[in-house]
Amino acid sequence: METKPDYFQANKELWNQRTTVHLDSAFYNLEGFKKGETVLTPIELSELGEVKGKTMLHLQCHFGMDSLDWARRGAGVTGVDLSDTAISEAQKLNAEMGLDASFVCCNVLDTSAHVPGQFDIVFTSYGTIGWLPDLQPWAQVVAEKLKPGGLFYIAEFHPVVWMFDDEFTRIAYSYENQEVIITENQGTYTDRAADIKGKEYSWNHSISEVLNALIGAGLQIEQFNEHMYSPYPCFRNVIEFETGKWHIKGLEGKIPMVYSVKAKK
Numbered sequence: 001m002e003t004k005p006d007y008f009q010a011n012k013e014l015w016n017q018r019t020t021v022h023l024d025s026a027f028y029n030l031e032g033f034k035k036g037e038t039v040l041t042p043i044e045l046s047e048l049g050e051v052k053g054k055t056m057l058h059l060q061c062h063f064g065m066d067s068l069d070w071a072r073r074g075a076g077v078t079g080v081d082l083s084d085t086a087i088s089e090a091q092k093l094n095a096e097m098g099l100d101a102s103f104v105c106c107n108v109l110d111t112s113a114h115v116p117g118q119f120d121i122v123f124t125s126y127g128t129i130g131w132l133p134d135l136q137p138w139a140q141v142v143a144e145k146l147k148p149g150g151l152f153y154i155a156e157f158h159p160v161v162w163m164f165d166d167e168f169t170r171i172a173y174s175y176e177n178q179e180v181i182i183t184e185n186q187g188t189y190t191d192r193a194a195d196i197k198g199k200e201y202s203w204n205h206s207i208s209e210v211l212n213a214l215i216g217a218g219l220q221i222e223q224f225n226e227h228m229y230s231p232y233p234c235f236r237n238v239i240e241f242e243t244g245k246w247h248i249k250g251l252e253g254k255i256p257m258v259y260s261v262k263a264k265k
Contacts, residue, residue, distance in 0.1 A: 007133065007180070007201040008082065008107055010198065010199055010200065010201060011082065011131055011200055011201060011202075012082045012083055012084075013198060014198050014200050015062075015081075015082065015083040015085075015086060016083050016084065016085040016086070017198070019062070019063055019083055019085045019086045019089060020085065022062070022063065023063065023089060027232075027233075027234070028065060030065070030093075033065055033068075033069070034096075034097060038069055039065045039066060039069050040066060040069045040070070041155070041231035041232075041244070042231070042244070043155050043227060043231060043258060043260060044123075044125060044153065044155045044260070047153065047155075047223065047225070047260055047262060048121070048123070048151075048153050048262075051070055051073050051074060051075040051121065052073060052074030052075070053074060053075075054074075054075050054076070054120040054121055055075070055076045055077075055078075055117075055119045055120045055121070056070055056075040056076065056077045056078070056119055056120065056121040056122070056123055057077075057078050057079075057080070057111075057115065057119040057121070057122045057123070057145050058070070058077055058078070058079040058080070058123050058124065059080055059108050059111065059122065059123070059124040059128065059141075059142075060080070060081055060082070060108050060124055060128040060131070061079030061080060061081050061086075061090065061103070062081060062083070062086050062090075063081075063083075063085075063086040063087075063089040063090045063093065064079050064086070064087075064089070064090025064091075064093055064094065064101065064103055065093075066125065067079035067090065067101050067103070068090075068093060068094060068097060068099055068101055070123070071094075071099045071100065071101040072099065075121070076100070076101075077101040077102075078101070078102050078103070078104065078115055078119070079101060079102070079103045079104070080103070080104045080105070080106055080108060080111050080114070080115060081103070081105065081108075082105070082106070082107055082108065082131075083105070084105045087103045087104065087105040088105075090103040091103050108128075108132070108138065108141065109132070109137050109138060109141060111141045111145060112141055112144050112145065115145065118144075118145055118146060118147040118150065119145055119146060119147060119150060120147055120150050120151065121150065121151050121152075121153065122142050122145050122146050122150070122151075122152045122153070123152075123153050123154075124153075124154050124156075125154065125155040125156065126155060126156060126157060126232065126258075127156075127157060127234075128154075128156065129154070129156060129205055129210070130157075130162065130202045130203060130204065130205065131201075131202055131203075132203065132205075133177075133180065133203050135205055135209055135210060135213035136213050136216065136217075138213065139213035139214050139216060139217035139219070140217050142214070142217060142219070143217040143218050143219060143265060146219075146265040147265070148265055149264065149265065150264070150265045151262065151263070151264055151265075152214065152219060152261075152262070152263045152264075152265070153260070153261070153262050153263075154210075154260065154261050155258060155259075155260040156210075156258065156259060156260070157230070157257065157258055158226065158255070158256040158257055158258055158259050159175055159176075159204050159205060159206050159207065160175065160255050160256055160257075161230075161235070161255065161256075161257055162181075162202075162204045163175055163204070164248075166236055167236055167237060168235070168236065168237050168248045168249075168250070168251065173204055174204060175204065175206055176204065176205075176206040176208075176209065177203050177204055177205050177206065177209055180201050180202070180203060181201070181202045181203065181204065182199055182200075182201055183199070183200055183202070184197075184198075184199055207224075207259060210261065211224070211261065214261065214263050218265065219263040219264065219265055220263060220264045220265075221261065221262075221263050222262045222263060222264050223260070223261065223262040224259070224260070224261050224262075225259065225260045226256040226258070226259045227256065227257060227258040227259070227260070228247075228253055228255075228256055228257060229241070229242075229245040229246060229247055229257055229258070230245075230246045230247075230257040230258060231244060231245065231246075231258065232246070233246050235248065237249045237250070239252070
């Protein structure tokens with residue numbers, strides 16, 4: 001009988017490799033960020049609003065650029081991520097930039113065991129929940145870590161986008177979470193030729209699954225938006241139709257590419 005792979009461990013190893021490549025990439029433009037350029041997109045900046053003086057928990061924060069951008073805007077930020085390489089780099093960046101964010105390495109589903117206290121805001125964005133097989137324990141973590149009256153915010157790539165094959169030529173996967181999606185990886189979205197190989201494991205979560213997980217955890221949905229573009233050129237076959245806005249070539253303005261949810265405890 002075939003043993004079930006450790007999905008999280010396999011993904012962690014891939015993200016450790018990716019982090020090393022991402023640090024030096026034009027995509028992340030770390031040097032520009034250090035000089036004061038923002039890395040947050042107009043979507044979350046306009047929808048989440050003022051964060052000054054608020055505490056924020058950033059789930060699945062990668063190597064911390066978004067967390068540190070929020071910290072520069074006056075939030076007291078704690079970031080968590082599965083990748084120990086990413087967290088180590090985030091801690092170095094925080095020290096180098098003289099900010100006071102803190103970073104914790106753990107599986108997002110184990111956050112409550114590693115991060116004490118509750119927060120005014122729980123935040124997550126872009127390419128996060130697809131690494132989780134089940135959203136109910138995730139939503140439970142969100143609820144546990146929010147203060148009463150606190151705000152949860154997610155901006156995430158739309159499940160319609162994840163239905164396509166890599167080249168966006170055909171529908172390859174189901175809209176809803178029917179099975180683990182196993183892909184053989186080569187390179188990364190910042191450098192397709194990077195020497196990164198390995199299996200990755202992901203899941204597609206329908207909008208109803210996301211909303212019902214949050215509602216089931218006791219949160220009240222305040223806002224749900226769908227955006228017809230991606231704020232990042234992280235997919236194949238993209239074209240920039242306005243500064244900072246990308247469509248898939250041949251599907252321009254036809255499919256939603258990002259959705260966002262604001263919910264209150």
